[in-house]
Amino acid sequence: MRTVKVLDNGPAEVRWNLVVMGDGYREAELPAFAQHAQSVADKLMATPPFDQLKSGINVFRVDVASTDSGADDPTTCGGPGIVAHTYFDASFCHGGIERALQVDVGTALQVAGQSVPQYAMVMVMVNTQTYGGTGGQVAVFSLAAQADEIALHEMGHTAFGLADEYELWAGCGVDTNHDQHQPVEPAYPNVTTDSNALTIKWRDLLTTQQIPTTRNADCTKCDPQSSPVALGTVGAFEGAHYYHCGAYRPEFNCRMRQLGQPYCAVCQKRIIVTIAPYVPPRPPEPPRPQPKPRSRFGCLPTLLLAPMFLGLRPHYEN
Amino acid sequence: MVLPPTDPLEGLEGQAGFWYELRDAAGSPLYRRIVRNPIQVHIEVHEADTPSPTRRMVDAPQGVFTALVPDLPEAEVIALCSSPFTKAYGPVQPIATFAVRG
Numbered sequence: 433m434r435t436v437k438v439l440d441n442g443p444a445e446v447r448w449n450l451v452v453m454g455d456g457y458r459e460a461e462l463p464a465f466a467q468h469a470q471s472v473a474d475k476l477m478a479t480p481p482f483d484q485l486k487s488g489i490n491v492f493r494v495d496v497a498s499t500d501s502g503a504d505d506p507t508t509c510g511g512p513g514i515v516a517h518t519y520f521d522a523s524f525c526h527g528g529i530e531r532a533l534q535v536d537v538g539t540a541l542q543v544a545g546q547s548v549p550q551y552a553m554v555m556v557m558v559n560t561q562t563y564g565g566t567g568g569q570v571a572v573f574s575l576a577a578q579a580d581e582i583a584l585h586e587m588g589h590t591a592f593g594l595a596d597e598y599e600l601w602a603g604c605g606v607d608t609n610h611d612q613h614q615p616v617e618p619a620y621p622n623v624t625t626d627s628n629a630l631t632i633k634w635r636d637l638l639t640t641q642q643i644p645t646t647r648n649a650d651c652t653k654c655d656p657q658s659s660p661v662a663l664g665t666v667g668a669f670e671g672a673h674y675y676h677c678g679a680y681r682p683e684f685n686c687r688m689r690q691l692g693q694p695y696c697a698v699c700q701k702r703i704i705v706t707i708a709p710y711v712p713p714r715p716p717e718p719p720r721p722q723p724k725p726r727s728r729f730g731c732l733p734t735l736l737l738a739p740m741f742l743g744l745r746p747h748y749e750n
Numbered sequence: 751m752v753l754p755p756t757d758p759l760e761g762l763e764g765q766a767g768f769w770y771e772l773r774d775a776a777g778s779p780l781y782r783r784i785v786r787n788p789i790q791v792h793i794e795v796h797e798a799d800t801p802s803p804t805r806r807m808v809d810a811p812q813g814v815f816t817a818l819v820p821d822l823p824e825a826e827v828i829a830l831c832s833s834p835f836t837k838a839y840g841p842v843q844p845i846a847t848f849a850v851r852g
Contacts, residue, residue, distance in 0.1 A: 445751050446752050447752075448752075527793055527806060527809065529795050529806050531795060531796060532793060532806075537814045538814040541814055545816075550751050552754075563797075563798035564796065566793055567786075569788050569813065569814060579796075582796050589786040593783065593785045596794070596803070598802040600802060602804055602806070614840075616839050616840060616841060617765045618766050618767050618839075619768075619769060619784050620767055620786075690801045691801055692801065709752050709753070709755060
């Protein structure tokens with residue numbers, strides 16, 4: 433077993449550490465795992481807001497060799513009956529669900545803790561091209577196209593306490609008892625039962641005064657309407673947290689609602705606030721020579737524009 | 751080791767979800783993190799042909815997890831606080847406490 437720092441931004445004691453481990457890679461396949469882990473690190477660092485937090489993040493990979501390639505894929509879930517002897521015992525059909533790819537979470541956390549005791553998030557990539565994954569304390573995903581999106585979504589839950597923003601349970605057109613969210617406020621930062629612009633928990637990020645921004649006209653179904661607002665509009669969109677009505681999400685779409693979408697502004701803020709303590713302060717910039725103003729009003733445009741620029745700076749307070 | 755900042759220590763009364771917290775001898779929270787329930791009563795299922803995941807109930811819920819808390823001299827217990835372990839959604843209640851020092 434070998435631990436390699438894929439992205440090195442400082443000592444693990446003071447950084448936010450992501451640990452990526454592989455399962456179902458034989459010894460001879462570990463170079464391929466190294467490439468796959470690098471791809472995960474690259475994708476994470478290209479994903480907002482992680483791209484602006486890079487200096488606070490380390491990514492480690494742990495090379496773990498398995499006896500066999502791949503993962504179990506039992507016939508009980510419609511799979512081909514593959515039995516693979518792997519270190520973390522990766523298997524589809526977790527809970528009797530075909531694409532639910534799971535590993536032995538206890539072993540995974542134990543190995544991660546031995547390799548990088550300061551881990552903040554653990555992922556396991558399983559060496560199979562069959563689509564699948566699950567969340568929980570360890571994000572598990574396969575090598576299938578877009579399966580790494582599962583990892584980013586699950587990381588939202590595990591590392592940042594984000595809730596699901598989708599309004600379905602078993603599926604749109606399938607659910608019969610998910611019409612109305614219970615009148616209990618979820619503690620999670622990105623879903624709410626509150627549609628009051630003055631009290632809604634993400635009121636500091638609202639970009640529209642139309643709250644709720646959308647309503648679901650038929651609470652027995654998923655809301656079929658397309659977005660009536662510009663991309664990036666933060667409001668209160670009805671349909672969230674597994675219910676068609678009575679719960680709201682901050683933007684029309686988000687990675688916590690649909691894989692492949694960017695994190696919404698509220699989720700991004702939560703991620704920034706969580707990782708901010710790990711980001712080293714920027715060294716002070718050297719003083720620049722100040723040009724003399726051409727007239728006594730020469731600096732006025734700069735003064736007028738300064739608050740606008742200051743308003744665009746990321747803010748880390750709760 | 752650096753920890754994530756605490757979530758609000760007040761104002762979550764009656765809300766639902768899951769969090770763990772560090773408490774002093776009087777039971778007052780010193781540090782709190784809101785997380786997804788690590789003892790999964792239902793799991794998220796990802797299918798290749800549906801953009802949004804779906805949910806399925808788990809027959810025998812179990813979970814292994816870690817809870818990072820600051821090493822504060824006044825800390826006495828770690829408390830796990832959760833909504834009921836059912837599909838129904840209800841306010842958070844303490845479900846277990848653990849002494850932080852042997």
